[in-house]
Amino acid sequence: MPATPGPARTGRRALLGMLAAAPLLAGPGVRARAEGRAAPGPVRAGEYRRVHDPSLGEDRPWYINDHCFVRGRDGLWHLFGITHPEPADPMDERIFAHATAPHPLGPWTKHAPALTADPDYFGETVLWAPHVVEHAGLYWMFYCGGGADRTRFAISAAVSADLWRWRRLPTGPLFRDGYLRATIAFWVASFMGLLLVYGLNTWLPEIMRAAGYELGASLSLLLVLNVGAVLGLLLAAASLAAGRPRLAATAALGCVLCGGVYLLVRLVLGDALGPGDVKLAGALGAAVGGVSLQAVAGMVVVSAVLTALLARLLRRRDQGRDARDRSEQVPAEQARAEQPGEQQPQGAPERQGRPEMARGVPHGPALLGPAWLLTALGP
Numbered sequence: 001m002p003a004t005p006g007p008a009r010t011g012r013r014a015l016l017g018m019l020a021a022a023p024l025l026a027g028p029g030v031r032a033r034a035e036g037r038a039a040p041g042p043v044r045a046g047e048y049r050r051v052h053d054p055s056l057g058e059d060r061p062w063y064i065n066d067h068c069f070v071r072g073r074d075g076l077w078h079l080f081g082i083t084h085p086e087p088a089d090p091m092d093e094r095i096f097a098h099a100t101a102p103h104p105l106g107p108w109t110k111h112a113p114a115l116t117a118d119p120d121y122f123g124e125t126v127l128w129a130p131h132v133v134e135h136a137g138l139y140w141m142f143y144c145g146g147g148a149d150r151t152r153f154a155i156s157a158a159v160s161a162d163l164w165r166w167r168r169l170p171t172g173p174l175f176r177d178g179y180l181r182a183t184i185a186f187w188v189a190s191f192m193g194l195l196l197v198y199g200l201n202t203w204l205p206e207i208m209r210a211a212g213y214e215l216g217a218s219l220s221l222l223l224v225l226n227v228g229a230v231l232g233l234l235l236a237a238a239s240l241a242a243g244r245p246r247l248a249a250t251a252a253l254g255c256v257l258c259g260g261v262y263l264l265v266r267l268v269l270g271d272a273l274g275p276g277d278v279k280l281a282g283a284l285g286a287a288v289g290g291v292s293l294q295a296v297a298g299m300v301v302v303s304a305v306l307t308a309l310l311a312r313l314l315r316r317r318d319q320g321r322d323a324r325d326r327s328e329q330v331p332a333e334q335a336r337a338e339q340p341g342e343q344q345p346q347g348a349p350e351r352q353g354r355p356e357m358a359r360g361v362p363h364g365p366a367l368l369g370p371a372w373l374l375t376a377l378g379p
Contacts, residue, residue, distance in 0.1 A: 052108035054083050054097055061086040064097055066129040069104065070139070072163045076100040080114050080130045080141065096130050096143070098164075115141070115158060115166055122154070122172050123147040132163075139163050145173065152178050200225060201279075226279050230255070247290055254289015254296040255282045261300055277367075284371040291374055299370045306366035 054062040065088070067081025083097035094117035101108040117127050128144040139160045146153035154173035158166040201222065208218035259282025266278050288295045 049105070051104070051106045052079065052099055052101075052110075054099075054110065056110055058085070063088065065093075067097075068131050070132045070134070070163070072139075074162070076102060077104055078132070078163045079108065080132055082128060082130075083113075090128070091126060094125065094127055096127055111164075115143075115168075117145070118168070119147075121145075121156075121168055123149075123152070124154075124156070126153075137161070141166060142174075152176060197229075197279075229279055230259070230282050250293055251286045251289040253293060255286035257293070258282060258285025258288070258296055258300055280367055284367055288371050288374050295374045299367075299374055302370040303366045306369065310366060 052064070054064050062083055062085050064079075065082040065084075067079060070078050070080075072078055077100065079097065079099040079101070081097050082093045083095050084093045095113045096115040098111045098114040099108045100111065114130075115127060117125050119125055122145075124145040124147060126144075126146040128146070130141050130143040132139055132141045134140075139162075141158045141160070143156055143158070144153060145156045154176035156168065156173045158168045160166045204222050204225075205215065205218040208221065209215060259278060262278045262281035284299070285296055288299050
């Protein structure tokens with residue numbers, strides 16, 4: 001049994017540990033002097049001053065809370081924030097204040113409210129925490145909106161071209177509480193949809209042949225299903241791009257280009273791709289085509305590289321399995337050979353390893369990954 005260290009040894013260890021940790025625990029000034037650098041000076045906030053009074057023009061004191069500043073293209077600084085008469089009442093905060101100034105220190109000019117809670121907008125009765133950013137020539141205000149049910153608060157957005165006139169997104173809040181069950185249900189439905197699509201593409205011909213149909217009829221039905229899916233995708237893309245002919249054209253070209261490349265590989269190499277891969281490539285090509293045709297070309301190249309890497313990894317895995325099978329088979333054959341009364345059956349194969357199977361490479365992950373990144377991060 002190891003000896004228990006005494007109090008003196010324990011104290012020395014604690015002291016050594018404190019000395020070792022001293023550089024990490026010391027402040028920036030101590031570390032700077034130890035490293036031969038000039039110690040940084042103290043950070044001072046300076047004198048506080050009131051730059052804007054939201055009570056101007058009101059008959060009682062008002063306050064501003066959770067505010068933000070943004071400089072507009074008009075050269076003015078714009079202030080947006082919660083405003084409400086004193087005392088504070090968070091569940092009655094319904095107005096976003098708006099004020100402008102040529103400089104952050106003022107003078108500030110009070111304007112009409114930027115937004116007021118609208119119960120007709122998905123039950124919105126409370127406005128909190130506005131945050132404004134500029135993107136693609138528009139100003140986006142993200143804020144928290146809620147109502148009487150505190151479990152149903154939401155993150156909503158309003159858009160403005162000049163920081164003066166704001167309109168809420170007609171599609172409703174971006175995120176809302178209370179959708180855990182619906183989110184899980186959508187995940188399950190999406191998985192079942194993929195299972196249905198790939199199951200039909202893989203097993204429909206066999207199911208129809210087992211039911212007594214000719215092979216040609218089963219393949220024709222499979223072709224009709226895939227053509228219908230592609231046409232439905234193009235119609236959906238056209239409806240989404242109504243009034244935006246360039247978007248519809250690039251989506252259609254992306255579908256044709258990406259799906260055509262995979263269809264060509266399918267026709268040339270046969271079993272290298274399945275019909276489901278061709279259809280998935282066409283659908284993702286249409287989605288990425290909405291970004292740009294260069295993005296479609298990039299997706300095809302990156303997907304091909306990822307598929308090649310995946311195929312290499314799977315080949316190494318299969319080679320390792322085959323090597324283990326052979327190493328396990330040799331001792332068994334030697335043991336049978338050492339038994340005098342047992343002979344190898346006539347016509348039996350010399351190798352009784354894992355049965356050979358078609359080792360296909362899944363193309364879906366290599367397609368979905370780049371497509372998601374390009375559509376999510378693209379312009």
